[in-house]
Structure formats: structure tokens, C-alpha cells
Amino acid sequence: MPSLKELRGRITGVKSTRKITNAMKMVAASKLRRAQAQAEEARPYADALKCMMSELSEASRTADPSTLPKLLVGTGKEKIHLLVVLTSDRGLAGGFNANVIRSVRKEVRELLSEGRVVRILPVGKKGADILAREYPDLVVEKVAGTAGRDVGFDKAEYVGQKIISMLEAGEIDCCTLIYNRFVNAMTQVVVQAPLVPWPIAENDNKSEVLSDAPQYEFEPDEETLLAQLLPRNLQVQIFSALLESAAGEQGARMTAMDNASRNASKAIDGLTQKYNRTRQANITNELIEIISGAEAL
Structure with missing residues (x-):
């Protein structure tokens, strides 16, 4: 499973790509x-x-x-x-x-x-x-x-x-x-x-x-x-x-860049959801470790 840092890097990269495709779409239009x-x-x-x-x-x-x-x-x-x-x-x-x-x-x-x-x-x-x-x-x-x-x-x-x-x-x-x-x-x-x-x-x-x-x-x-x-x-x-x-x-370029921007948005939503789930799982694991340690004392 990718780490939170890797997921943040992917999200940032896809967002940068979406900015480029959006700009190219507007220029083509x-x-x-x-x-x-x-x-x-x-x-x-x-x-x-x-x-x-x-x-x-x-x-x-x-x-x-x-x-x-x-x-x-x-x-x-x-x-x-x-x-x-x-x-x-x-x-x-x-x-x-x-x-x-x-x-x-x-x-x-x-x-x-x-x-x-x-x-x-x-x-x-x-x-x-x-x-x-x-x-x-x-x-x-x-x-x-x-x-x-x-x-x-x-x-x-x-x-x-x-x-x-x-x-x-x-x-x-x-x-x-x-x-x-x-x-x-x-x-x-x-x-x-x-x-x-x-x-x-x-x-x-x-x-x-x-x-x-x-x-x-x-x-x-x-x-x-x-x-x-x-x-x-x-x-x-x-x-x-x-x-x-x-x-x-x-x-054709305007249409292609519009489709690319839409796909980038879908990818960002998927990565964000995965990031939130991974972050939630990490927090849950940390709470379990804390509680387990307190019960052991």
C-alpha cells in the first residue's frame, strides 16, 4: 500500500497535469x-x-x-x-x-x-x-x-x-x-x-x-x-x-484536452479517497496501539 507521502505526491502531480490540460483546452478553444x-x-x-x-x-x-x-x-x-x-x-x-x-x-x-x-x-x-x-x-x-x-x-x-x-x-x-x-x-x-x-x-x-x-x-x-x-x-x-x-x-485538441481534464479530475477524486482511507487506517492503528499500551500498564 502506498504511503501518505506518495499519495500526496500523486495528487499534486495530477493536479498540475489538470492545470496544463485546462490551459491547453482554453488556448485551443x-x-x-x-x-x-x-x-x-x-x-x-x-x-x-x-x-x-x-x-x-x-x-x-x-x-x-x-x-x-x-x-x-x-x-x-x-x-x-x-x-x-x-x-x-x-x-x-x-x-x-x-x-x-x-x-x-x-x-x-x-x-x-x-x-x-x-x-x-x-x-x-x-x-x-x-x-x-x-x-x-x-x-x-x-x-x-x-x-x-x-x-x-x-x-x-x-x-x-x-x-x-x-x-x-x-x-x-x-x-x-x-x-x-x-x-x-x-x-x-x-x-x-x-x-x-x-x-x-x-x-x-x-x-x-x-x-x-x-x-x-x-x-x-x-x-x-x-x-x-x-x-x-x-x-x-x-x-x-x-x-x-x-x-x-x-x-480535436480542445476535445482531447477536455477529456484529459475530466479524467484527471476523476483520478484526483480516486486518489483523494484512497488517501483519506489510508490516513484513517493509520490513525485507527495508532489509537489501537495507544489503548493496548495503556491496558498493558
Whole structure:
């Protein structure tokens, strides 16, 4: 049975941990409000650009594929597949990073089983460390994340330019973005969004999105617009995913720290009860010894 001194030390240690987790929860909650607002503000622009790309892609279906940008139609092959993985730079966020890594493992297994070559571009220290350890030959470059700071568009520009350069050099044929989409503070959904080739929306889905939208005549021609808009669209979609991931990280961390604080409180209650019982037992034993000694006299 632990002594009273040991129990006091445990209680003090758990209380110190609870202070830290409470502070981290409040910091995450403060950052979450800003990150959530940024992610929600970016969604309409990213979605509108997706609709524009879908309409341009639909209008270009009859064109010669060799004249279309590779970002739209790819290389014509599906041999080399690039996975862009967004994770956080910091831990203590529950299953935020683990869920993304689990999805990446599944996708890698499926692609390798189909005889394809896989390349991985991790964005974020946590994911980069795990993937570099598990797939050292597949990681092409480690890209630092935002480390909890505001997400800058320059990060999306760098990743987008990296994808374009690899595509133009023939190093990849397809590209998929894997990240956590923010739903609320307790829920983040892992999303796999194809980037190359750009997916052409089905007619049914497209009609729902664009049912109230006007039809446009493009000038200059669609191919020229695609060459200019596709790189920008790639960067915008990556930037929107980075914002979603940043909001999801703070939400996951806030929830994880709240659960940790609750568990610490339960541990403190259990240790305090054990401490009181041990102290009461020691006092009872001392009284018995005193009474026994008095009766012996």
C-alpha cells in the first residue's frame, strides 16, 4: 500500500497535469474560433471555383485531350500516384492525425495491390515523421505545417507548384489530397479529394449545384482559361484544405484536452479517497496501539 507521502505526491502531480490540460483546452478553444471562421469563409470561394472548373471541364470534353492541360486530364496514365497528406505539426490532438494516417495506409495498400507506384508528400511534422518511418522510400519531400499559427496562402502555393512541377516532369500521373475536413469541434471527417486529373462532376450532381446559376459564354476559349485557372484552382483547393485541417486540429485538441481534464479530475477524486482511507487506517492503528499500551500498564 502506498504511503501518505506518495499519495500526496500523486495528487499534486495530477493536479498540475489538470492545470496544463485546462490551459491547453482554453488556448485551443480561442484558436478554434478564428480557425473555424477562416475555414467557413473560404468554403464558398473554393466551392464556386470547383463549379467553374466543372463547367469548363464539361465544355472542353469535345476538345483534343493532347491540347488540354495535364492538371485537367492528367498524363493519360494512372501508374504513379501522389498522395498529399495534411496533418498537424503538434500532437495532443486525440485521433486527429491517427485517422488521416490510417486512411493513407489503406490507400497505399490498395494502390500497391493494383500494381501502381505510390509517392507521398506529407504536409505537417506529425504525419511526415510517421510516414517517413513506415514508407521511407515513398516520401518525396517533407513539408512543414503551420505549427498552430495562421495558415498562409504561400504554403498552398508551394505545395501546388510542387505538384505541377512533378506532373510536368512526368514524375506522377495522378494526385489525391487526404486531410481532415472540419465539421464541428468534436467531429472531423477524413476526405480524399482527387486533384489530378481534375474530376468532372456528374450531370446530376452538377445540375443540383448549378440549377440556379447562370450559364456563361467563355472568352477567350475554354482551353486558354483552363491553362490559367487550373493552377490557381489547385492552390485554392489546397489552401481550403489547410484551413479545414487547421480548424479540425484545434477542435480535436480542445476535445482531447477536455477529456484529459475530466479524467484527471476523476483520478484526483480516486486518489483523494484512497488517501483519506489510508490516513484513517493509520490513525485507527495508532489509537489501537495507544489503548493496548495503556491496558498493558
